Amino acid sequence: MVPSRLELKEQRTAALTAGIALIVMTLAAFFSYGFVHESFMAQGDASLTFQAVTSSRTLFKAEILGWIIILICDIVVAWAFYIFLKPVHKHLSLLGAWFRLAYTAVLGTALLNLIVVLLLSGRSGYLSFVNTGQLQAYVRMYLEAFGLIWSMGLIIFGGHLLIVGILAFKSGRIPKIIGIFLLTASIGYMAVHLCNLFLPDYETLTKLLNVVFMIPMVAGELGFGVWLLARGGKGSV
Template sequence: MVNFEKNKQFHRKYALTAGIALIIMALAASFSNGYVQGKLVVPNDATVTFNNIISSTALFNAGIFGWLLIFICDVVVAWALYIFLQPINKNISLLGALLRLSYTAVLGVAILNLVFVSLLSSSTDYLFLFGEQQLQTLILLLLEAFHFIWSIGLIIFGGHLIIVGYLAFHSKQIPKIISILLMIASLGYIAIHLFITFLPYFDVMIKTLKVIFTVPMILGELGFGLWLLLQGGKYPIKKG
């Protein structure tokens, strides 16, 4: 009975850690990628994007803070899920954690581009150094570099979700619908961002893939996060 209670508390702690971090990431992504990027960045329009950023520097920097929060939470989730899922298969769980950490490293490189944009737009010295048109073009290029590098990382992230979905499917406690949604989401991330990265001119295909996979991607990750918060670890995770 004592060992059961210890195992229960152990698993519950890591389930809560992963669940809370996943929810924080979802909120931060909605703000930084959804609100800030949607409000300030106008694709293929360097002038409007530049003017939006220099007139809303605090908002843009808040978006960067959100991305840094996502970066930190990704590291926490990789660690917590590795420990939480290792009773199912330790080696596969480790592979999943390494894939997520690899994705996080790529995300970190992508975020640097946003930091450079913030530095370039925060001082008039760069305006005199580069000239207005060149500076606007450079900022738009850095924003595009952020999305390109992040897309490469999301292909790796899709591999991580395959691992998590597989482990979830082979557990007794995690609902099968969540594991299936996670595996569908993983295919969505891989397919969408392979096209965005290597075949960006196939706009119709990219839009079609987003229509097909967006709902499973949201439901899979958010559903797993909520399950971890509400039910994860109440009983020690076991292989089913």
């Protein structure tokens, strides 16, 4: 069935919304995770991590703001993907949206750990009974808890990309290379983060999987976002 002008307009609006949100999310993730969070975790021990956070609380607050922006963008993308991919398969598109919303809920839960770190690093009066060594250990523990909980969420996110990749292939309109990247990225996310959670002693394997799947994990959804901005909704999907 040929889509109406109103349906095409709705598709284009959803495509533009998803594309913009994905670009904003990518920039926020580069800052919050790639720049700020990794610099704190690279300190090596609880004492150095604690010193890094307490001496850069403004930067740490900026990281939290970045994660909040990511969380909001994920909700927007879940809606926009559903609208855009609904003509391909309504029920599968809805399932994909629920997977992304489930991932977003896990990310939100993980962010609570960063709020606790912010409180611990503030040396508020009610923490006076906790010695410095304990505070350092707690800060490091909550930062690691954030990473592990987020890692669990990224397994769910891999399931979301699997559904989006299948729908991309079924659409006949979205370039096949994007579908391939999305499907490969879904396998990468699930493999890397299953290893991260359940095989923590095999750090070398996790790093190897990260290297192998790095390009599709980065290019899959980002490439889809660029295509959505340029071509998405200009005709039936």
